[in-house]
Amino acid sequence: MEIDLKEAGNRIKEIRKKHKYSMALFSNLVGNSSASTVNNWEKGNNLPKSDRLEKIAILGNTTADWIRYGDFTEYVKKLLAEANLRKELDLDQLEQLLVALKKKKITYGQDLEILTKANEFFPYLFDTRYQLNLSEQHAPLIAEDFVTYKIEQNDRYRKDFLPMIEELLYDSSEKEINASVLFLVLDLLKRTKTSNNRLSIPKMFTILSEVLTNDIAYKNNSTSKVIDYSDITNTRDKSNPLSEKIVTKKYTQTKNDLLHLLDEFYFEKRKK
Numbered sequence: 001m002e003i004d005l006k007e008a009g010n011r012i013k014e015i016r017k018k019h020k021y022s023m024a025l026f027s028n029l030v031g032n033s034s035a036s037t038v039n040n041w042e043k044g045n046n047l048p049k050s051d052r053l054e055k056i057a058i059l060g061n062t063t064a065d066w067i068r069y070g071d072f073t074e075y076v077k078k079l080l081a082e083a084n085l086r087k088e089l090d091l092d093q094l095e096q097l098l099v100a101l102k103k104k105k106i107t108y109g110q111d112l113e114i115l116t117k118a119n120e121f122f123p124y125l126f127d128t129r130y131q132l133n134l135s136e137q138h139a140p141l142i143a144e145d146f147v148t149y150k151i152e153q154n155d156r157y158r159k160d161f162l163p164m165i166e167e168l169l170y171d172s173s174e175k176e177i178n179a180s181v182l183f184l185v186l187d188l189l190k191r192t193k194t195s196n197n198r199l200s201i202p203k204m205f206t207i208l209s210e211v212l213t214n215d216i217a218y219k220n221n222s223t224s225k226v227i228d229y230s231d232i233t234n235t236r237d238k239s240n241p242l243s244e245k246i247v248t249k250k251y252t253q254t255k256n257d258l259l260h261l262l263d264e265f266y267f268e269k270r271k272k
Helices: 007-019 024-032 033-042 050-059 064-069 072-082 092-104 111-121 128-135 153-173 175-191 198-213 230-234 245-271
Strands: none
Touching: 007 033, 007 050, 024 050, 050 064, 050 153, 064 072, 072 092, 072 111, 092 111, 092 153, 153 175, 175 198, 198 245
């Protein structure tokens, strides 16, 4: 279920007001932020990052999921309403469902599991076509009981890729942008699989990542990440900034390198 940022902002404001914190003091308590950042949270412009959200939850004696979604009972009711049941559950039915969910440790974010459990108890409330959709096997990102994709058996997938995907697509306030970029990158890799210049792709992305993050302006940049992708997940310590003259020269050289790589792809494509 999508997070209602305005409602989440109201819950953050509720926690702050309860303790009578000013925005400035509250921002210092939850991390290296500012009063204007807190103001943006409370207005629903964006959501705090996970670490700050956890700190706010501790201050409010609650959970990060409560801040994101509100009371779990209301979460379930809203999810069922979006499922367009033939009629709403009465109080006894809702309580029966909530007890079953708690027993199975099904909670926020597990929308399919919640709906499946509701369908088990009250199948007559669901549209027939909807029941068919629920009965289909959905391949989760990571499966414990079975694997649909071979990559789910890969330790590096679990250790390196999954945490990054989780942060980009679940914890980030820019999840739509992140999803679009990931899709484009995966699509590019798939469509260039037969290219003679495929080995240039890691170098190309290395150049782009260093330009976009400004890491090119620092000394001792490691090139090993082109060979071992796990190095990408490690934060590199930045050395002292280079002089403006050297940085300008490095950017010029980087631009030329990137254009050269792109030209190779272009000429190969034009020959076909």
